[in-house]
Amino acid sequence: MTDQSSGQKKMKLHGLLGEFKDIESILKASAAIRDKGFKKWDTYTPFPVHGIEKAMGIKKSLVPKIVFTCGLIGGIGGLGLQWWTNAVNYPWIVSGKPLFSVPANIPIVFETTVLLAAFGAVFGMIFLNKLPQLYSPLFTSKNFSQGATNDKFFVYIEAQDPKFSPDRTRELLESLNAVTVEEIEEEEHAWSPSLSPKMAWSIGSIVFCLILIPPLYIARAQAKDRTTTRVQLIPDMDQQPRVNAQAASTIFVDGRGMRNYVDGTVPRGGAQTNTGYYTGAENEEWVSNPLPVNRALLERGQNRFDIYCAACHGIDGSGNGPIAIRAKRLREPNWVPPLAMTDSTVLERPDGHLFNTITNGIRNMPAYGDQIHVEDRWAIVAYIRALQKSQHATLQDVPADKREQLREEGQK
Amino acid sequence: MAKRLENDTIDLGSTGASFLKMGAIVGAIGLAIALFGSFTTEMKLERFFLSYLVNFAFFLSLSIGALFFILTQHIGRAGWSVVVRRVSEGFAANVGLMLVLFIGVFLGMGQLYSWTNPEAFANDPILQGKQPYLNTQFFLIRILVYFGVWILLTQYFLRGSAKQDSTKDPKKTERMQMVSAPGIPLTAITVTFASFDLLMSRDPHWFSTIFGVYYFAGSFLGYFSLMAVFFCFLQSKGMLKETVTPDHYHDIGKYMFGFTVFWAYIAFSQFMLIWYGNIPEETVWYIRRFEGGWLNASYFLLIGHFIIPFFILLFREIKRIPAALAAVGVWILAMHWFDLYWIVMPESIKGHVGISWIDIACFIGMGGLYLAGFAFFMGRKSLIPEGDPRLEESLEFKNA
């Protein structure tokens, strides 16, 4: 810092730059400098000169090895990616192909191989060449920056090379027919920063914190509950215009969003012309079970009865279902105990009446018409009759050929 | 340049004579063993003809590859390849011999091609539709047309180039370049249809539009491998020692590498599209090649014809050592032969690969005749086109 305050930059020799007139002379010069044992030196040409690597003694580039390795990683990685995603993590059969279909995976394996290998070539080259290198003392030479990328050929020997000596190296370059030899100088503290590290750190931290504000704000806004619709950059059909039930609408003259049925509309299954079947009564008379009673119907009835009725009426129809027992125990004041199926009132009621009771309910018993299908209600009625019979039957009710069997089973 | 040529042996000399004599003897014996040996097998004569077709297609492909090589080098005005062109002209001219050898295929047509049998058409509406194309007369006419085109072209290039040896007329080179332009589409079309006729029609139901390109890819690859082997052989006999340098081998090696990849590309395109489409009339051809022992043969083809040469030829050093490159060439030639075996056989030998000593005898026999044919067509001609104006460029060629 003291040098700068004195107002004069202290320069030091960085190296010697020799210009050569053509390729032949630079190739010869390179070979000579190589033979002298210099290490920190380089040549600069506007295009790659054939044979100069050999003349300078440059080792074979590492780029091919990097590319091969990257390509191998890309190929194996590409196959692994497809195997893991399509055969393991998210198996999904498509057009009858195996989950892990190598022939169908080859194209992508190829592409990932090439992609990674190309990255290896480009970034490997940039890395090996220590690019980007935006500053170099060579740029201070006008001759260099006007010629090196245009039509001139240079040799540059750095002062740091152990063999370097300002005079002898200059003589060497001149003896090799250099057109000009130029001294390249560099400020002793070329990179003296005008910002102290402490200041840089604090400014950097503040800027970093400021940058964080917008994303944090958005994250918070996304997480918070709100009553209004969020701002949606991409609506994605989340908000669609529609008429809610019972809402008003300006489309219709009466201002209502919902429409009445057209006169005479019958809902699906609503044309119940067979009133006896659907209500249990016809011409003000209870009907008897219209379905043919057979084993299938009874089993269906038992199944439905056990699901819907047994909770109160009990599995055996005795009126001792778990709900009834519990209500009794709790001494519920408003509880009307369910009737036993063998109760005389039930026994005497016609089929249609029982059907009607199931459909519309009675006293505490709710209506089951909406839950149990018509056919199933008749099946339950048939089953109730069977239950009743099971409690009131005599041996005479059993078919003659089964009586013996029943007797034997009873003795066991 | 002149000095290098003077110090070098640039003609076949006595080797040519021994090629001619030994080749003919070995050829006669080999084919005779194969022919009579076939009677010891269950398939009798059919086994011989199958083997004959494989080897015929193999040696034909080498000559066709050589013809393509000449044509492409002329049209590209290539300089590097001048020193290896004369030998290619010799091998290409061997299609003349292949026409003679076609007699064997002709005699075996009844066994080789099911469509020669009228009964095949009786209850087969699809084959009936193909009858205008698949019949013996038209087949023979087409074969004659193909060979006519090839013989005209190969003789033109061989003789023209040989004449230039003495006249040193650069105009001749210009003319050959001009002829090569229409020569390429002509050869492409004839080779395609020849591969349809000779190989694809083994299963008269099956079809694949890429088949001609597949045969071409194998031919070109096969010929480059043959070059590597043959020049290494010639140099071991003391010929062209100064003329053909590692730089030329390097370029041949690059082409071998490139066409190994190209073959794989074409083979994959054909297989993958048929596998993916999964249409029975197409998959049947591959299913035959995936049954029993043929499945392992198919994997072997993938590994031996593509993966092994691919990784070996990646190395620059191997391409620059003649003996190493020749070794790779032998391997690729063997795989190319096996590729053709894999194409021809499964229609007749099902469930197992069944390579036998008959195939080997037949190969040696036809190979002997092929070398004799080469020596016959080369005659006393120089091994390099001495009159080519780009000879010097080729001699000085450096492969960066």
Next chain:
Amino acid sequence: MATTAVQEIDNTSNDPTKRPTLVTGGLDFNGVTETVCRVAEAPSAPKSWYFLLVIAVAALLNLFVWVGYLITTGTGVWGLNNPVGWGWAIVNFVFWVGIGHAGTLISAILFLFRQKWRTSINRFAEAMTIFAVMCAGLFPGIHVGRVWVVYWMFPIPNYLNMWPQFRSPLLWDVFAVSTYATVSILFWYVGMIPDLATFRDRAKDKIRKFAYGLLSLGWKGSSRNWANYEWAYLLLAALATPLVLSVHSIVSFDFAVSQLPGWHTTIFPPYFVAGAIFSGFAMVISLAVPARKMFHLENIITLRHLDIMNRIILATGSMVGYAYIIEFFIAWYSGNGYESFAFVNRAFGPYAWAYWTMFTCNVIIPQVFWIRWARVTPWFMFIISIFVNIGMWFERFVITITSLSRDFLPANWGYYTPTYVDVLTFVGSFGLFLTLFLLFCRFLPIVAMAEVKATLPDAHVYHPEEDH
């Protein structure tokens, strides 16, 4: 200097006794630098440049309008419907990807084949590649409908816990085209680093110096750097070569893995690649002929370059013709009624006009390049190249539309017509392409100076150390 017209020099001779000069007018190293840099350094561009830029920007704005309309409204604004669910979007996509292929071919494949003439045109062919791939990527990108979830196509872990379907050729496309775009940009950029350094060193004002300085990464042309650089460039070329084959092969898989007659055929991969190179070279001619005139590059992009490119157009056009013939033959030979119908329908069905336009432009018209005069007359080859571009667009149209419009059930047959949005979007993609290209011409080195210099006779001397 910028106003003097350059004399055309015929260097197309094929005298086999000597290699022709690739750069005419006796340019030396500095001459190359001057000729190329002058394009970007001139205080004002040629009038025609401004004229074209206005047109291009107008077309680009038009593109924004129709893409915006599509995104806000939905893909129903296009002419897509059953049975043709793939229309102009895929046709344009394949068209533009194909255009790109010539750039990579020139820069990579010809590099491997040591074709030194490529150095004059590779830079701007590569730029063409990148801009064409951008145009190509646009179409499937907007075709997906909900463009904001387009990232679902990449294997990025997401809240749906789903992964892309890697057995789908459409996903291969995503990988192929994005890899291709990335590698092309890298290749282009790496090639440009030395030339950007030249620009930096010649820059007069601070902004240019800063911008080019940053872009050139401080390149100085050190031989130690060149050694790594040359390997990287060679390997990039070696990687880009199979890559370019794979890209159009994978594009062809989109069609060929299906079971649709006319799409499912094994020759598609090489056939598409040949077609792509064919159309790409036509586009290079369409761009190079006016550009060399506009920027006075006749000594660098010489008649010989144009001659060779026209030969390649002829060759690849013939390959495409080969594929047409084989396809037709096998369609008959297969004995499959659907297959043969598809091809008869192409040639004689309702889209026969498109088929014959394609056939004429792709196979017949390029045959004029057998004549030398046609290959070396810029205005004439420009017209032919436009025809080839039209023909190759129609090729993709024919493949896509004719097969889709004829379902297996005749009840599902239909006839596809594009809407005005389709047409104007396609026109807009040319706006994008041209705008980028014109800006490139003005602000970046349009010829690879370092590479051209390496091909000049002065760059080749006898090296005593190299003698064997």
